[in-house]
Amino acid sequence: MKLFLKLDINVLAKKILEEKLKSFNIRFEIVNASEVLFLENIPTETYHQITALLEEYGFEIIENQKNILVQKIKDAIIEMVFNEEAPNVKSSVYLAEKLDHSYGYLSNIFSEVTYTSIENFIILQKIELTKHLIVNENLSLTEIAFKLNYSSVAHLSTQFKNTTGITPSAFQRIITKRREIATKNIN
Numbered sequence: 001m002k003l004f005l006k007l008d009i010n011v012l013a014k015k016i017l018e019e020k021l022k023s024f025n026i027r028f029e030i031v032n033a034s035e036v037l038f039l040e041n042i043p044t045e046t047y048h049q050i051t052a053l054l055e056e057y058g059f060e061i062i063e064n065q066k067n068i069l070v071q072k073i074k075d076a077i078i079e080m081v082f083n084e085e086a087p088n089v090k091s092s093v094y095l096a097e098k099l100d101h102s103y104g105y106l107s108n109i110f111s112e113v114t115y116t117s118i119e120n121f122i123i124l125q126k127i128e129l130t131k132h133l134i135v136n137e138n139l140s141l142t143e144i145a146f147k148l149n150y151s152s153v154a155h156l157s158t159q160f161k162n163t164t165g166i167t168p169s170a171f172q173r174i175i176t177k178r179r180e181i182a183t184k185n186i187n
Contacts, residue, residue, distance in 0.1 A: 016057050070113045081125040127163045
């Protein structure tokens, strides 16, 4: 018997953070999956213990200010792309307002640290969401293009192919074929 799972990495990260940090008997607030606010001073030894424990679960403590800002940019982009209630404004306006910096500054820092552009990161996130919608929501490409504010299905298809190497239609066929094989194996 096989069990097929869908994973929400943000929920998982928050749960791990909550469980592990509670064991230190310190007051904290989880701001989001990549930010924790400690509500009291933490002794250096405890800080090192927390760091070591979280590293076992794949968390990396970010201390460089540029890297912190880049992580905030990534979090804001993911929120913008995956949150259906996010305002429908240009990404440059959204990021500048949310992070209280000019878009030019954010763009320069992001490119300097990641060696890619904010625009490319947004495209990657949109393609990830497109794959999720194809696999889990059974939406047409027209519906997905509309939902993700693409000007046309052709534009979405071009970005999808440039990012993944296959067209969205080919991806849909692969998923359908895998489901058929999985169904046959269950029966």
